[in-house]
Amino acid sequence: MxxxxxxxxxxxxxxxxxxxxxxxxxxxxxxxxxxxxxxxxxxxxxxxxxxxxxxxxxxxxxxxxxxxxxxxxxxxxxxxxxxxxxxxxxxxxxxxxxxxxxxxxxxxxxxxxxxxxxxxxxxxxxxxxxxxxxxxxxxxxxxxxxxxxxxxxxxxxxxxxxxxxxxxxxxxxxxxxxxxxxxxxxxxxxxxxxxxxEDPANWPDLYLSMGAAWRLNAKQLGALKDLCIWREQVSRQRDKPRAWIARDADLITLAQQLPATHQALTRLPDLNRNIYQQDADALLAIIRDSEPVADGIANNLEGEPMSQAQRATLKRCQQAVRAVAAQTGIAEELLARKKQLITLMHLNRHATNKQAALVWPADLSGWQQPLLAAPLTDIITDTAIGKGSAGEANAT
Structure with a gap:
């Protein structure tokens, strides 16, 4: 040494x-x-x-x-x-x-x-x-x-x-x-x-990244949005880990069930004990006062299980990233992670023009984009064109 x-x-x-x-x-x-x-x-x-x-x-x-x-x-x-x-x-x-x-x-x-x-x-x-x-x-x-x-x-x-x-x-x-x-x-x-x-201006978007959010309707999503903001605030105020305040699963359950009374709240199983003992009044008020999110948001969330065709497209995208990684020596995870590729597919699910630029997620639109644009554009637009052709054939 x-x-x-x-x-x-x-x-x-x-x-x-x-x-x-x-x-x-x-x-x-x-x-x-x-x-x-x-x-x-x-x-x-x-x-x-x-x-x-x-x-x-x-x-x-x-x-x-x-x-x-x-x-x-x-x-x-x-x-x-x-x-x-x-x-x-x-x-x-x-x-x-x-x-x-x-x-x-x-x-x-x-x-x-x-x-x-x-x-x-x-x-x-x-x-x-x-x-x-x-x-x-x-x-x-x-x-x-x-x-x-x-x-x-x-x-x-x-x-x-x-x-x-x-x-x-x-x-x-x-x-x-x-x-x-x-x-x-x-x-x-x-x-x-x-x-x-640490910027409170970003907390209203936290609910969008919760895996089960796609199952919720506009009213439930509005409650989930406010519950996520509440947890961020309280975790910092009490200086306790988020999961000690409320787990993700707790917030999803509250948003799904939308309890209006203490009795309804106590009927929900397996919630963090703070929710029953310390925070019941605050949470019931948040749920009561929450407003539905816009229909455009509720109908456009990621997370729904992928179809067989979508899984095949994702696999092709991952193979393309792997090929670029082998060519450049850059780790695959730095180039594009699975979640980023799913977001890219979701944003461009209607893309059928190979000449048009893809819409890129913010966390994939920097140095990675020039390396990945050509192969991923071909894969994603091929898939969209194929869906369009299938739709036209079914219509006739």
Missing amino acids: TDFPAPELVIDDARLAQLCQSWRTLPTLALDTEFIRVSTFYPRAGLVQVGDGNGTYLLDPLSIQDWQPFIDILTAPDITKIMHSCSEDLVVFNYFYNCMPGPIFDTQKAAGFLGHGYSISYLNLVLHITGVELSKGETRSDWLKRPLSENQVKYAALDVAYLPRLHAELKAALTREGKLDYLRDECERMRQISLAA
């Missing part, structure tokens, strides 16, 4: 400010977090690790009070923040510091563009690129306990120690293969997804 300087535990504001002044001149900075998120909605930050290519620094959220110099680093547009599989880290930064780091370079995403697979672990990526085998160490450690053990300090430091080298080699390979812009787009999308999750 490569020898690194002993990590420095940073516990006071003055030292953090001093370090941030030196980091401000760097083009990149490696970051990671250790946190606890078992019985709460929001993560509890236990440690923030920083690697600057020369040393590693463990910032203590339980001791440091003035984080503004570090926040300025996190948001500095000329410093690339190197992280690995950073979606949960972004949640920590967004909640604890009320900011979203950027720009970011996610080494797991970068590896996915270069033939290492979709979700390679940090340990395996370090092994593949450097030949160094790291141990799993303190993955289930209590990061809120003080003092930190020697093993915790060592493990936390190693989580950022190799990131600068990974970044250098992955970036060089992405540049050679013309994929660096793909990664930048993908990392920015990760940032936007994390920001969107």
